[in-house]
Amino acid sequence: MTDAYVALEGGRVVEARARAPGCTRGELVFTTAYTGYEESLTDPSYEEQVLTFSYPLIGNYGVRPERFESDRVHPRAVVARELTDDVASWLTEAEIPAIDHLDTRELVIGIREEGAMKCGIAVGEDVTAEDALAELDQCQGMSEHTDIGSQVSVDGQTSYNRDGDGPTVALIDCGAKGSIITSLIERDATVHVFPYDATEDDIAELSPDVLFISNGPGDPKNFEAAGDLVQSYAGEVPLAGICLGQQVIAEALGGDTEKMTFGHRGVNQPVRDLRTEQVVMTTQNHGYTVSEPGDLEVTQVNVNDGTPEGLDSEDLGIITRQYHPEANPGPHDTLGFFDDVLTMAKTTAPTAN
Template identity: 75%
Template sequence: MSDAYLALEDGRVIEARGRVPGRTRGELVFTTAYTGYEESLTDPSYEEQVLTFSYPLIGNYGVREERFESSHVHPRAAIAREFTDEVVEWLASESVPAIDHLDTREVVTSVRDQGAMKCGIAVGDGVTPEDAKAELAQCKGMSEHVDIGAQVSTPESQFFPGDDGGTDATVALIDCGAKGSITESLVTRGADVHLLPYDATVEDVEATDADVLFVSNGPGDPENFVQAQALVEHFAGDLPIAGICLGQQVVANALGGSTEKMTFGHRGVNQPVRDLRSGKVVMTTQNHGYTVADPGDLEVTQVNVNDDTAEGLENEELNVITRQYHPEANPGPHDSLDFFDDVLAMADAETKVALAD
């Protein structure tokens, strides 16, 4: 064990137990998820953030690579009331600083009351509060990384053939930081998936002969994903369009709407969402710090029960459907898995129209 200090933007410095040494900085956020720590830590949407777990014990069912959402850990550091040794070994293998034995309830309450804040972390033998403050000082002077997509997107296109017995649809998935389970959810339904870089061009999409343009989740401000927005603007009305999380925000910005940063965002596996047409409420997994403020040309079809923010957008005429939450349900719940069926049904309907013409 080693010394550890967490310096917060509100002026406090919290002493903790160091589990993985290192010094770093970032935006401090929290998740209320009590399972799915492997999925959270490998979710590209946490890029450049410091992730605090509100659930007190993280690691009680081990670490299994098949649960990972990407190839590596994305948060710059991890904080918990207590980490198991197995999780610590995993984080250490990726040189991700980790601290525990602090009051995470106080940290979460501070973020909830004051909003997501910058922080600095120093972990190691002999580190001091001043070391953590020095990290925080560097963080305060940094603006949000406008090209964050380059850190999380595939560098070149990849192809994933659909399983036999499903749809024959082809999906152009724009990788703004896509969770692996999004691709898996489409492939298991028979769709061929072309995973394209976040800065893919119109020609790149056309080369896939796609039936659907799909914009993935990802980190940071959706306004930074200008090329993905340009793709939506170009193909709207000609190609069915879907989006998840940041993808919903990108689609809204492209179709006359606007987005804004939330106070502390939605991060957890128990966010209640109400469908405005049926009145049905489902529980969802979420991880985002921005939301759609103005839906533009889209209709709000689902809202968050807690704060009425937009959770689902649609435009039947343009064949657009998006969700703010993560219907791929990793780590769960499974209430909204039918979203992928709706997307692919939209693609199949469009194909039938084309054949009839």
């Protein structure tokens, strides 16, 4: 018996099996990751999206809270070919609609050909296709979520490892994954996490050794406060960024960003370093990319489509990465990024041109 419906942008409705009840809407995206579903589902970068897993079975090694990247599930709904009972129970408890027993291959091909799209989902005993279409009618595009940072950021300053002997990091939380904080603490840094809309006055009292802009969901153009901080501190304090952080830093320094057709989401994205010609495998989750680097130099590119994966500036003391070096499921080829950031932070403050 059909008890779940997905209404796709354009009007097509797909039937499925209910695994966790509810009605919702969001941008339909897919990930090619076959492990790390716990990390993906708790990644704040999936806020306001409906996550489709292209791998056919999700949940085959259970649900372990110690692997979570945040304190809650962030996608608005979850789609899979088959979900185990463990994952379905977790999503039911979290009140996140979930469905399975549909052709996710067809969905993924549609997203690849037409791009990430709006969708509405209705799951439960009494729902109809019209319920899913009603959700679709209310769905906004990602760039329309102008204050999405408020949904994923800390409310106030939070500090970690105050007794650390390493550099002091001011981390701007635009939707930061917990493993970013862990990666810095493991290197003995003291990490002060600030809300996404922190001001220069908030940061000034700290006198940080490095300003770090985190990953996060949505359009980087909607994170104006973080961009203002970059403009204020560029050339004065070393800067670092991951994912959304790279995009925010590029935009603040004369560059530009654009929405991708279907983005990069998975654990097998190849990245080439333009200086060493080395290729590494990376974990990624983003729907926007840097189209113009501005004052920064493109140092790494995606092997598949040539989009910027690394931006640097020795003069300004800036290093950013579009991928996630800290990704818990792996690969761990690029964990040295955090060593590079903290080494940069220990050096003499750069001089702006």
